[in-house]
Amino acid sequence: MIGRIAESLYWLGRYMERIENHARLIDVAYHMQANHMGQDLHPWTELIDTFGVPNELLLKNPIDSESNVMQLLVFSRDYSNSIISCLVSARNDAQSVRERVPSELWEAINGFYLWMKDETAQAMLHYPHSFFQKIKEQTALYQGIIESTMLRGQEWHILESGKYIERAENTLRILKVIISEHKRTVDFDNCLALLKSVSGFEAYRKCQTSPLTIERMIEFMILNAIFPRSTRFALNHLNNHLHSLFHANIAASKTIQRVMRLTGRMHAQLAYMEIPEIIESGIISFLIEEISVCNTIGQAIETIFNTKEVSVLPF
Secondary structure, X not given: OHHHHHHHHHHHHHHHHHHXXXXXXXXXXXXXXXXXXXXXXXXXXXXXXXXXXXXXXXXXXXXXXXXXXXXXXXXXXXXXXXXXXXXXXHHHHHHHOXXXXXXXHHHHHHHHHHHHOOOOHHHHOOOHHHHHHHHHHHHHHHHXXXXXXXXXXXXXXXXXXXXXXXXXXXXXXXXXXXXXXXXXXXXXXXXXXXXXXXXXXXXXXXXXXXXXXXXXXXXXXXXXXXXXXXXXXXXXXXXXXXXXXXXXXXXXHHHHHHHHHHHHHHHHHHHXXXXXXXXXXXXXXXXXXXXXXXXXXXXXXXXXXXXXXEOOOOO
C-alpha cells in the first residue's frame, strides 16, 4: 500500500513532464516542416526516433501520412508512450493518491483528461499549434498548482524526483536524435528548433551573444547551471530531492545512497566538464553514455519506491 503511493507519486511526476516534452517536440516539428517540404516525412521520422516507438508497433501503424503520425504519437491507446496514454496513466496515479496531493491538482489533471479524451487526430490537424499550446498550458497549470499549494513534504520530493529525472533524460534524447540525423552539420534552423523544443531560445540569447552553433547549443542544453531544462540543472535538483528523502528516512539507506551517488557523480561530471572535452570524446558517444546513466538512475529510483523499501509516509 505504502509502496504503491510512493510509486504513483513518482510516476505522476514523470508522466506529466513527459506529456509536456512530447507536446513541445511535436509543436516544434510543425514549425520545421517548411524546411523539409521535399524530404518525405522528415522531420516526422526524427519524432518517431525521439519517442522510441517500437518497430513492431510501426509495422502495425504505418507512418505514411501526417495524420497517422499524430494518431500514433498523440492519440493511440495501444502505444504506452503516446500523449493520451501518458495522460491516462498520470490520471490513474493521481486518482490513487488523491489524499496525498492538493484537490486542485486532481481537478486540473482530470479536467485535462476530460478535454483530451474527446479530441481526434483529424480535428487536431485543423489547429495543431493551438492544440499543443493547450497541452502546454495544462501542464503549466499542473506545475503551478504544485508550486503554490503543495506542502514541501515527502510527497512533493517524490513528485519532483520523477519530474527531474524525466527532464534530464529527455534533453539528452532530443540532442542525440537530431545530431545522429545530421552528424556535425546541424544547421541554424535545426539548432533553433532544438532550443524552442525546450523553450530555451530566449534564455540562450540572454546567456550567449555569439552566433548559434551546435557546440554552444550543447553547452547550453547540457552544461548550463541556471537554465531550468538543462541536464545539469535537472540533475542538481534531483540530487537535492533525493537528499531530502534520505534525511527523512523514507527508504533503506543503502538503496537511496546508491542512487544519490549515481546522481551526484553525473552532476559533478557535468558541472566541471567543458565543451571541448565532449567534442574530443565524440558527441554521440557522450550522449549515449549519459542517457544510459539516466536510465540506470531512473531504474534505481524505482527500486526505492517498492513495498519492501519504503517506510510509512506521514500526512
